[in-house]
Structures are given as structure tokens and as C-alpha cells.
Amino acid sequence: MANFKTVITGGILAAVTSVAGAASADTWRYAFEEALDEVQGKYAQKFKEEVEANSDHEVQLFPYGTLGESVDTMEQAQAGILQFVDQSPGFTGALIPEAQVFFVPYLLPQDDEELNEFFRTSKAINEMFPELYAEQGLELLKMFPEGDVCMTTQEPVKTPEDLNEVKFRVMTNPLLVESYKAFGATPTPLPWGEVYGAMQTGIIQGQENPGFYLESTKMYEVTEVITCIGHNNFTTAVMANKDFYDGLSDADKEVVQNASDAAFEYILEYQSGLQEKSLDNIAKAKPDMQINILSEEERQPFKDKAASVEEAFIEMTGDSGKEILDQFKADLEAVK
Template identity: 75%
Template structure:
């Protein structure tokens, strides 16, 4: 069989490197073929999710940034300052988290999706037209966010005017000044040339980009145990591969940006400068619980317990 697998980034981006590894592993260990569909070939993130739920695609890599309206609890990944920054601690959290490996699969299953794995894509930075050192600098800034209600709440709490948009509208939106800021991990800022249309990069330490690989559940459930095992093994290999691949990636990408655009400014907010953002995060956490009720609260608490288990 040929299995169709779509993702939200280019083939050379993190999701593409993960997908390529997964494909190699499946093809080396079975007689199935994987056909990869990078960003742009089948539409936006919301489109590839619909196609997977409809069974037109077998696999989809979609970030919780776009899954929030389908699975409200997935918005937990946008509670600011919840996740630690890129580190072995973060990796170990993804490997061992009960919230991710046991609780989320049930929530995805209710939407016809077999959650295969979640993995990090790097520290999220803000890129803006004006420098940012605190919430006051975000006042009146139309800041593009993924289409995720809690992310909208975060940027409201951070003082900005959040503007949810699909990915395809971001470069043009910045170019024409419809928006004046956006956030993404550094590799993506570099590969998609966001630095051409923004002038300032800010590390606020507020999040690490999380993404998820899923399969259509009917498809997955209909496979032989042997094929399911091939998929599980390929996921595990690609997962470790992508963590390793990302070591030093933020710094490398930043160096490329600085070389291509020496005028770019790069600011790492001090703990003192982060304090008002951390304060705002408390309200965002409360909003998350309001939005998701007991189920969200349980996930959040489990995530905190999982994080405590890996913090050294």
C-alpha cells in the first residue's frame, strides 16, 4: 500500500526531517510506501487535518496551535512558561509524560485520530517590527498567532492585539503591515525568511513549539499488529532522531539570519523583563481552565507532575 502523510512545513524543516526519517524506517521494514506532502501541496494545516479525518490522508503532522478548536485541551501547550526551554529535561518530558502518552491519546481518539507522538520544535521567539522588552512594547501591535483561542488570550495578556491567521498569510501580512509581529521557533524564522519582514528578535522564554503526529484512527485500527508495530518503531526512531537533529539548531539558524541581515537585533529578555510576562501567564492558565473545565485541569495538573518528575 501507499500511505499518504502530510505536514505543515517544508521537507527540509523539522517536521519534514521527522517525516523523511519515518518514511525511511517504514519503507525499510515493510513493503508499504509513504508519500509525503509538505506544506503548500494540500492546503493549510486545517485542510490536512480535515483530509486525515476524512481518511483521504493516513497521517498528519499538525501542531496543537491549530488543533485547539478540535481538542480544546491541546491548548495547554500555550500556557506560557509551562514548558522548560530546549534541554534534555524537555526531551525527557516528551518521552515520559503521562499527559502526553496516556491522556492525550484518548482525547485525540474521540476525534478519530490515533495520536502517535508529540515532539518539540524549539524555543519560540517573537519577531517584530519594533523592539520588545516588555508588554508595553506590544501595545497596538497586531501580533499574528496560530488559530488557537488560548494563544489569542496569551497575546492579549501580553498586551498585544492578537491576530489569528493561517500560516500562508503571515509573510504577506508582515510585508504589507497588516500585522507587525509573529512568533515561531528560530529554524522556522530562518527557513521561511520571517526576518526579511521583521527587524527584531526577542527571546522571552515563554514557550517551546510542540507538534503532534497522528494517524486516521480507522486506518490505524484496521492494520495488522505487525504493521502497527512497524509504525510504532518508525515513530520511536524518528522521535529520537529529531531531538538529536535539533541540538544547536536555534543557534545555527540565528547565525544564518545574522549573516543575511546584520541589522537584525536579538534580545534575550532578562528575568526582570520576563516578570510581567510571567505574571500575565497566571491569567492565561486560569483562562485555560475556564475554557476546558475538569478535563483541562486534569491534563494541566498531570503535565505539571510530569514536568516535576523530569526536573533535575
């Protein structure tokens, strides 16, 4: 099976590479980490619609799995095989350590209006992060939130002690590992493609994702409890290969930026009420599913445990990370 997967993936990559060499410059390829009908897919479709309505260019979309795992699509974007890629800082944390700031628990606001305005106006996001991404051969176009992250487990979670020794799947992100260590769990980095089976067989007993993703991937089928502790909002980043972007005409750069802006505003509106709707749909699909949204009082022990994660972030990233974190806090204060 491993050899078969290698052959298939290699064949797809070879085909895309062939297209990259043969196609005209007006065919742009864009890969993302979710399905077409999920949040990143909706953003990508709006981006494609805007580009094609305002230029002669074509945008080809590649949903999750068509070109491999997240690490594969990032490599392809850096190599110029892909012109655009959408990937969470959760997967780019090793590449751009400062991007792990999005995983400092309880840093991002719960209020949607504050959160959206932060992503629109943040100096850290719109001025500081583009420089860090550029160092990795990437042009940062947009960052946007995808929804409150909730945990799914086999047993109820009311306190950090309830996560003791629970093998909890996390993305390959050092700070996310630190977060779940702080919460008392045993963090287990695992590619997304392996998570459903690992939950089903008991290799892991927990994982986290926004509500819409828990619904669309049917993660509720292999878990018994959803717990929302308000610790994070899943963030993603849309990037272009920098050499490709720098080589565009001013007119084409404007097309790309305008499409990014239009898709950003569209996706914020699309997500309004999406979390609540998804959790309701899960409850209907599985009536015996426990869905617990912890109160502020119940969240406090998790907040207390999470204080050490901010210190770990600064240790991992040094002065650069501290500067990003300080600007983050100033930007958040400005939108309150």
C-alpha cells in the same frame, strides 16, 4: 485568483482521492505543516525511511501547501484520504481544547534535557492525550518539541508595554489569543500562507515562531527585531487516521510505532543547537537585525502577565483541562 486556487486545490485533492481509491493498502500518505528540509519534514523523512526499510509499504510525503492549509489536511486525515498527518496543537485547539495546554506560557522547561525527557515519559502526553485524539478519529503517535518560540516585530520589545496595540499574528488557537492579550498585544488569527505579505504591508506588526522557521521562511526580511522571552517551545503532534490504524495487522502497527519512536529520537538529536545556529544565520544574512534574548529579570513582567492565561485555559476546558494541566505539572516535576 481565488477561483484559480480553488480549481488547483480541488484538482490536487481529487488526484489524491483517486489514488486513495485505486492504490493498494501498502501506499500510505503523510502530510505535514512544513517544508521537507524543516523539522517536521525531517521527522517525516525518517519515519518514511524506517517504514520502508522494515516493511513492503511505501510512504508518500506531502509538505505544507501541497494539499492546502492546516485545516484542509486535518479534514483529509479525519476522512481517511490521508493516513498520517503532523499538525501543531495550535491548529487543533478548537478540535481538542485540552491540547491548548501546550500554549500556557512558561509551562514547558527551557532546559533541553528536561524537555526531551518530559516528552518521552509524560503520562499526560502518552496516556491521556491519545484518548482525546481518538474521540476525533485520530490515533496519536507522537508529540515532540520543535524549538523555542521567539517573537518578530518592527520595534524592540523589552516589556509587555512595548506590545501595546501591536497587531500580532497568532494561530487560530483561542488560548494563544488569550496569551497575547495578556502580553498587551492585539492578537490577529491568520493562516500561515498570508503572514509574510501581511508583515510586509503592515497589516500585522508581529508574529512568533521557532528560530529555524524564522530563518527558513525568511521572516527576517520583513521584520526588524527578534525577541526571545522564553515563554514557549513549539510543539507538534503526529497522528494517524484511527480507522486506518485500527485496521492494520499487529505487525504493521509495530512497524508504525517503531518508525515513530526512531523518528522521535532522531528529531530530538537533529534539533540540538539548531536554535542558536538559525539565529546566527539570520544575523549573518541581515547584520542590522536586532536579536534580543531577554534575561530572567527581563522576562519576569511577561511571566506576571501570563498568570491569567492558565486560568483562561481551565475556564475553556473545565475539569478535563484541569486534570490534564495537573498531570502536566506532575510530569514536569518528575523530570526536574
